[in-house]
Amino acid sequence: MRVFLILFSALLVNNYVFIRFLGICPFLGVSKKMDTAVGMGFAATFVLVMSSVITWLVNRLLISMGLSFLQTVVFILVIATFVQFVEFFLKKNSPGLYEALGIYLPLITTNCIILGVALLNAQANYSLLEAVFHALGAGLGFLLALVVFAGIRERLELYDLPKPFEGLPIALILASIISMSFMGFQGLIKL
């Protein structure tokens, strides 16, 4: 039961994009078109879940050696290496998937949501299962945010805006309004 609470808490109540402010750069960068938004969302979810398993194991190792202050350095290297491996693997074994997700993979390494979730897992002392569900919730929340945002932005292209608001400013104000609606979930789940 607790794992589902963690899942929905990460997905809706504490949505990583709108409430916790992680992963804003790709959120603003690739949300102009629906299909790129979906691709980025799924790629990030996959990397999130896999990397949270790996960093969980690595974290146990670090704790047993008394080196937990090295968390940040080790985590980011592990994530970067893992993303590189996924890229090689996809290129070799499923070119179709590589075509679809390949261009997002290098961007994901510097997406702060991945490192953020790994560090939060370590901080909250989650078990492996809890860590996986937390990462899954974070990834799906990111996907949801991207899809909602891209859908509105595609329509926004058609409207005549005041010149200074074009591009980034209107995107941020839009994000503010969506963020306000996500505030409505506040206090729904208490962990």
Added chain:
Amino acid sequence: MNSLKEFTKGFLRENPTYVQVLGMCPTLAVTTSAFNGLGMGLAATSVLALSNVVISIIRKSVPKNLRIPIFITVIATFVTILDLLMHAFTYDLWKTLGLFIPLIVVNCIIMGRAEAFASKNGVWAAFLDGLGIGLGFTGSLVLLGTVRELLGNGTVFGLELWGKAFNIFVMILPPGGYMTLGLLAALFAFIGLKRKQRGEQK
């Protein structure tokens, strides 16, 4: 003269927040008050300047294919040092900034400067570049933090201006962060357009 230019370009012309739109996560997350913005900005500035110096020193012996992992390791090392120092000496600030201190590692401003500037230029220029861009980042954070704190709480740097008389509470919540940054970005775009128009008339 040239080094002065290296230093000041980050303030306005290449401002990381409003012109390059980099490092958005800490920009939005920690600017609930002017003081938090200042702390985050200075923390990022110190990492940026120091990692720029080290990367500039080692730039000739770094193989091209391996440069990204090496740069990340250099940056992560400085971030870990900073994290431990802040835990020891500025505990309250460390607690408020929380997760966003280790996340300086993946701040695109720092990686961007390492890749675009420090790996191609001398040590002194790289240091000035890091310091300038970092202070530009700090300036944007303080501006954002001041507006949000003033409207949300009636104070600036904890100093009471009108206190509880006029508060828009949502300004210090997440939606207020997006809203303030959006309106400020529109304001800067407006100023930019006006200046351009005036240039054309002349």
